[in-house]
Amino acid sequence: MLVLALDTATPAVTAGIVEVAPDRADATATLAVRVTRDARKHGELLMPEALAACAEAGVALADIDAVVVGTGPGPFTGLRVGMVTAAALGDALDVPVHGVCSLDAIAAEALDAGGPLLVVTDARRREVYWAAYSGGVQITGPHVEAPAALVARIPELGAVAAAGACAAGTGLRVVAPEAPGPAGLVACAVDALRAGVRPGPLEPLYLRRPDAVAPGPRKPVGTG
Missing domain, CATH: 3.30.420.40 (ATPase, nucleotide binding domain)
Incomplete structure (x- = not known):
């Protein structure tokens, strides 16, 4: 195949x-x-x-x-x-x-972390996308939040390594790859x-609303 x-x-x-x-x-x-x-x-x-x-x-x-x-x-x-x-x-x-x-795909290729793994990528707006894995299985995520908020969570997650383009910001040992x-x-x-499973419709993981928004109604023009 x-x-x-x-x-x-x-x-x-x-x-x-x-x-x-x-x-x-x-x-x-x-x-x-x-x-x-x-x-x-x-x-x-x-x-x-x-x-x-x-x-x-x-x-x-x-x-x-x-x-x-x-x-x-x-x-x-x-x-x-x-x-x-x-x-x-x-x-x-x-x-x-x-x-x-996509975070699962990075985790699937990550080198042996020796314990729970974080996958962290750039979400722009000074935020990151992340998920945590243990034994190759996702245990939480995906989430989007500020890097400092993620770092504060690391002790409870018990992560020992990180992969993804923003892995270095976690302070953990960095392993490949950076991208799926x-x-x-x-x-x-x-x-x-x-x-041979026939998959359902594709569902995007945006995690937040897009920047573009529909224009609102036009304001009435004064005639005075």
């Missing part, structure tokens, strides 16, 4: 091809990885990166059996690019599209992929 993995929840625009063996629970192989870091060009870069990943893996887009996409948390505009692209590809290719938490990768994205959906 060939899986196209996409993520635009962080400044990293990620696309890759992962092969999933249907008969071995531990058998996956990353055939191609394309990552470009530019928070302002998700829309311009994602589809070219997906096509480049296919070319690098030696497969055609029509050969893809499923799509996995990060559903955040992430800024509204960037996150929407990845999810809309994934949904459009799924519709065009008639393949399932599985959404996974194809292997981690697919790892979060591999059981459903192998079982």
Whole structure:
């Protein structure tokens, strides 16, 4: 099974091809990885990166059996690019599209933390997105709050290491990766992929309202 993995929840625009063996629970192989870091060009870069990943893996887009996409948390505009692209590809290719938490994907690829792990990414507005994991399982999150508030929680969480682009701000030992990768994205959906589960609608994890708001009614113009 060939899986196209996409993520635009962080400044990293990620696309890759992962092969999933249907008969071995531990058998996956990353055939191609394309990552470009530019928070302002998700829309311009994602589809070219997906096509480049296919070319690098030696497969055609029509050969893809499923799509996995990060559903955040992430800024509204960037996150929407990845999810809309994934949904459009799924519709065009008639393949399932599985959404996974982007923080879970980072945790899935994180080096052995030796204990509970925090995954922390940039939420802008002087805030971070974060979730905590133990044994690879999410135990709380995802949340969005100020870095100082997260640091104050660390003793109760018992975290010993952190991953993600904002990991250094926790004061914990930092482990890779900084952003979701194809292997981690697919790892979060591999059981459903192998079982042939038809996923439900994609649900974005914005965690807060978008900056853009609908304009209010026009004020009446005085005639006096």
